Amino acid sequence: MTLAREMALESEYVMGTFARKPVEFVEGHGMTLIDDAGNEYLDFLSGIGVCSLGHCHPSIVQAVSDQxxxxxxxxxxxxxxxxxxxxxxxxxxxxxxxxxxxxxxxxxxxxxxxxxxxxxxxxxxxxxxxxxxxxxxxxxxxxxxxxxxxxxxxxxxxxxxxxxxxxxxxxxxxxxxxxxxxxxxxxxxxxxxxxxxxxxxxxxxxxxxxxxxxxxxxxxxxxxxxxxxxxxxxxxxxxxxxxxxxxxxxxxxxxxxxxxxxxxxxxxxxxxxxxxxxxxxxxxxxxxxxxxxxxxxxxxxxxxxxxxxxxxxxxxxxLAPGMGAQIESVGAYMRERLARLPHVQEVRGYGLMNGIDLTHEAPSAPDVVAAGLEAGLVLNATGPHTLRFLPPLICTEADVDVLVQKLEQLL
Incomplete structure (x- = not known):
């Protein structure tokens, strides 16, 4: 079903408790989401901190299917x-x-x-x-x-x-x-x-x-x-x-x-x-x-x-050996890279739960989220000048590099 058709149906039949972004995700794997037109996005929200192992992790798919x-x-x-x-x-x-x-x-x-x-x-x-x-x-x-x-x-x-x-x-x-x-x-x-x-x-x-x-x-x-x-x-x-x-x-x-x-x-x-x-x-x-x-x-x-x-x-x-240390390491790398971006006023967080405050000279956080979607990033704003990052826990430094490269252009 196309985005336009889904938007029309939800507008008529679903309670308006969310201001949804104009995209319909239909598939995902690892850090990547795919929309109804086949466009790919790097996901730094993971369903609001939900998809710990990334999208459609083979072990989860197998366990759910078997059960x-x-x-x-x-x-x-x-x-x-x-x-x-x-x-x-x-x-x-x-x-x-x-x-x-x-x-x-x-x-x-x-x-x-x-x-x-x-x-x-x-x-x-x-x-x-x-x-x-x-x-x-x-x-x-x-x-x-x-x-x-x-x-x-x-x-x-x-x-x-x-x-x-x-x-x-x-x-x-x-x-x-x-x-x-x-x-x-x-x-x-x-x-x-x-x-x-x-x-x-x-x-x-x-x-x-x-x-x-x-x-x-x-x-x-x-x-x-x-x-x-x-x-x-x-x-x-x-x-x-x-x-x-x-x-x-x-x-x-x-x-x-x-x-x-x-x-x-x-x-x-x-x-x-x-x-x-x-x-x-x-x-x-x-x-x-x-x-x-x-x-x-x-x-x-x-x-x-x-x-x-x-x-x-x-x-x-x-709980596998090294998993927690990897999350801490990539999270620290993310905060270090985010801190060097233009118009970033403050960086906060632990592991892969991170937030930044933008200066008032920067675009608003919601505008960055909207532009990010166009650039193939799934981002989240928690306030007028605050972005929150909750990627899947399988996020790598290479994923962070893509995020920072695109954010630098957006800011």
């Missing part, structure tokens, strides 16, 4: 292949940098998206606080319920995750939103300490992205992340890391929080976990996950056969 021919879905009422294996891999990845001989096992709830994973984390944090209050012989209604998030964060578009997303512009049209959330500025240790001084007995969790992605790749400082870990431990609250974008080797390490020398209590993930197949997950230390009993949470599609087959192959491939 679809064998069994597609039976629900979470039954055991299936791969679910336990994937959960074990995630637990090992979460404990990869724990300096203990027998670290606590992590348990996972499988969902379908990052927002769903974050909903699970929110419910678990509040339920865990309630269970602890009951165990102390107190009225469960006195349990702390407040969840602290960071200004300019992004945790999803369901009502609860939108309430956790501290961006008033995104929230205003959907008021009233669920209560029980408060925001604090990113990297302001003093403000965080004042919040705990005044409301510490009401706080059940602090939920953060160690590297804020939707705002244009803005990392927390290690001092700030460590302060969150210290204050939550001192007040009996949980630390939740939203790794939906920064997890699954996006930074070169299994999870973004591992760049900051902390171990949280609950970790959420999605995007790159299954290389383009719909999947999400919320993992918690076993002692915290034990707060959930059958019926407390659930999903029809989460952790189903095809998603688990794809996730198993994705994680196994990314």
């Amino acid at each position: 679809a021919a064998k069994l597609i879905h039976v629900s979470n009422y039954y055991y299936i292949e791969h679910r336990g294996e994937v959960a074990q891999l995630l637990s090992n990845m979460l404990n990869a940098y724990v300096d203990e001989p027998s670290p606590e096992t992590w348990k996972t709830f499988f969902a379908n998206s990052g927002a769903e994973a974050n909903e699970c984390a929110i419910k678990l944090a509040r339920l865990y606080a309630r269970r602890r209050t009951e165990a102390a012989g107190k009225d469960a209604e006195l349990a702390p319920r407040l969840i602290v998030t960071l200004a300019k964060s992004f945790h999803g578009r369901t009502l609860a995750t939108l309430a956790a997303t501290a961006q008033p512009a995104k929230q205003e049209a959907f008021q009233p939103l669920p209560g029980g959330f408060t925001a604090t500025p990113i990297n302001d240790v003093e403000a965080l300490e004042r919040l705990f001084e005044t409301q510490g007995d009401r706080i059940c969790a602090v939920m953060i992205e160690c590297i804020q992605g939707e705002s244009g790749v803005h990392p927390c400082t290690e001092e700030f992340v460590c302060a969150i870990r210290r204050l939550t431990e001192e007040h009996g609250a949980l630390m939740i890391c939203d790794e939906v974008q920064s997890g699954i080797f996006r930074t070169g390490l299994p999870y973004g929080f591992q760049n900051f020398g902390v171990l949280p209590d609950i970790v959420t993930m999605a995007k790159g976990i299954a290389s383009g197949i719909v999947a999400g997950a919320c993992a918690a230390k076993s002692s915290i996950a034990a707060a959930f009993a059958p019926g407390d949470h659930g999903t029809t599609f989460g952790g189903s056969n095809i998603a688990m087959a794809a996730a198993h192959v994705t994680l196994s491939t990314l």
Whole structure:
């Protein structure tokens, strides 16, 4: 079907929640996307950080095809292949940098998206606080319920995750939103300490992205992340890391929080976990996950056969020796090359999660994205002057060279 026909159909029958770019992608392989006219594009967005192994990786295609021919879905009422294996891999990845001989096992709830994973984390944090209050012989209604998030964060578009997303512009049209959330500025240790001084007995969790992605790749400082870990431990609250974008080797390490020398209590993930197949997950230390009993949470599609087959192959491939180091190396090379471009004011990032701010003399970021598409690049603007780069994790220095060469002309 041609682009013109698809645009006409979507205009009439699909809700207008996205301002789509004028291109119809019909095929892909590795770093390359192909449109309906046969034009090729080098992809530096990977479906918003989703296609970890690139487009149509042979191992993913094989695993999904084999599973679809064998069994597609039976629900979470039954055991299936791969679910336990994937959960074990995630637990090992979460404990990869724990300096203990027998670290606590992590348990996972499988969902379908990052927002769903974050909903699970929110419910678990509040339920865990309630269970602890009951165990102390107190009225469960006195349990702390407040969840602290960071200004300019992004945790999803369901009502609860939108309430956790501290961006008033995104929230205003959907008021009233669920209560029980408060925001604090990113990297302001003093403000965080004042919040705990005044409301510490009401706080059940602090939920953060160690590297804020939707705002244009803005990392927390290690001092700030460590302060969150210290204050939550001192007040009996949980630390939740939203790794939906920064997890699954996006930074070169299994999870973004591992760049900051902390171990949280609950970790959420999605995007790159299954290389383009719909999947999400919320993992918690076993002692915290034990707060959930059958019926407390659930999903029809989460952790189903095809998603688990794809996730198993994705994680196994990314865990191969040298893969993480390659991601870190290419990411560092990308930041070095981007920093030398004209009109680039600032470069930020870890691994293959990078952002740049353009000077006001440069074309606007959305204009660069539009011109990039004409030049055969798939780019992303997160603001008027900010570009974000989330290529497949198979990106090479040669791919970066093409990106920089074309960007130099566009800027």
